[in-house]
Amino acid sequence: MNKDQIKGSLKDAAGKVQETTGKVIGSNxxxxxxxxxxxxxxxxxxxxxxxxxIKDLVKK
Numbered sequence: 001m002n003k004d005q006i007k008g009s010l011k012d013a014a015g016k017v018q019e020t021t022g023k024v025i026g027s028n029x030x031x032x033x034x035x036x037x038x039x040x041x042x043x044x045x046x047x048x049x050x051x052x053x054i055k056d057l058v059k060k
Contacts, residue, residue, distance in 0.1 A: 004053060005049060008048055011037055013041070015033075015036070015038030017036065018030055018031075018037060019034030019038065
């Protein structure tokens, strides 16, 4: 696991919390920020996943 995978997963989780909090308090702004953070986290994790695949291919 590399730093992009870890940071991406954490950002995704934080976004889920922020989205849920926004729903609970009735703040569309917080909900949207949470969804945005989730997308960013998922993209960062995907970059990390690609790096791992490339690293594995280079080892072979």
